[in-house]
Amino acid sequence: MALAWSPGAAYDGSMKRLALALFALLVAAPAGAATVVTATVEELARSADLVVRGTVEARQARFHGARIYTTLRIRASAAWKGSAAEVVEVEIPGGVVGDVGQKVSGVAAFAEGEEVVLFLRRGGGAAYGVMGLSQGKFRVEGDTAKNEVGGLYRLEKPIPPGERVAEEMPLAELERRVRSAR
């Protein structure tokens, strides 16, 4: 026992119950939140034309008709699915052209120089698109892959056994899940 204050049995029992209650509540909350994510890594990987790891080199926004799209240049370091050119062009909805901005909630943010893993689908033109908006983008931070799905309006659905939702996880696990997805 490492408690430095009154070591009475009543306190000990209270502490145990309180600690367990708090721990259960704190663990339960994020788990509940995670169930709303609709896409698993495996689902994204199966549907993707290309899963690439690389670095954001440059970005440019322009109009397509009345819509603004931003084109990103990704310098690829590895292709986990498909075959990637040295530089991959990715188009995302929204952006700013001159004084005109367009916002689409749920689109992932990209910073120049950022290392990412992207689940991509071939678009109508030369550029790829990120699958599931921000669900298909992971930011590489050391040995961890992080994605930000908080901006997405998602519908709950069951998660297939053995699969994992597209959420923060070790980079090695993300790669393993992508490469083993069938």
Next chain:
Amino acid sequence: MSRARAVRLGLAAALLLAAGSARAQLPAFTRTTTCDPTADSLYYQHGRALWWPGAPPTVTWWLYTGSVPPGCGDLATLDALTTASFATWSQRADCPSGVTSGFSFAHTSANQTSDAAFGVAGRNLVTWRKGLCSALQAPQSACHSTHTCQDTTNCWDETGTIGSDVLALTWVSFSASTGQISHADMELNEWNGLSGAASAGYSYTCSGPRSSTPPIIDACACSASDADRGGCGLASTSCVWADVGSIVTHEAGHVLGLDHPASGCPTSCAETMAPQISLGSTSKRLLSTEDVKGICTIYPNNGAATQLEHPTGCSGGSPSPSVRSTRSCGCGGDPSAALWALLGPLAFLRRRGGRPHLHGASLTRSAPKG
């Protein structure tokens, strides 16, 4: 469990709780800003907040009537629920200030296919896109690369960036220098009427009650494979799947200038502007207290919108600490209060044990702020 382990668990829980409470102090409603969300991950804390002009503003939205989800039965039902969803945000009489909010939505309709074109000036479109553009337009059509296929066929432009797995999109156009909104289009990805592998889109439904006791669950029966394609309760008007009322109410919040709550889930899960909803739920048809604070803060009375410029401009940098304290926000509710009710006795036990350094301010005082 040993006492030492109990202590470690308690301390770990307290640390997690402190971190959670910091998140809980983020605004429970969040205004969309001028910063480019594709470049600035903290765009909602930078730049200028978006606003509609007018004193007070009245924004007219156009319903494209050429596409009616089978789950709504007929146009009149769809029109009524869509209208009610927008009206939920109009002239709220329950603002905390006691003054009715000034913002109003008005609506009209159009039924020509060309009326479903994206980005027509003066026409804030609401349309249920039906069928994938890749299936309805020839592969060699130039409209795929220019993202204009939907303008002639009201299809869902899933090629590339916007996948078939996206339920709904609202595009808000604005001045990057002033934040003034000029236009907004709402596109909803309706079930294409096909089954099996050819099925695409989501089965929108109009049934279900408006209730102040969320969540309301009356989900359509379906198999897991159907659920993958959003096709449950196909064409049924007696169950709830992708609820028109909840989703349009949420998207209408984007139209008027609200973003998803920065505080995130689980703090803000129940809000209409939270980015989650359960299939079969109609719970987002009614606004939460924080949603109401949002509309009332942006459009507080019969005058113009409240202007808000964050101290930090658009960039990828971290916000200064003053940003959170100076932004206009709804920081009232603290859903972690129930957890703090449990932590209170924990801190009390520590005090009685004569270890004052264990109940520092970060454990006992920071969370209840509201």
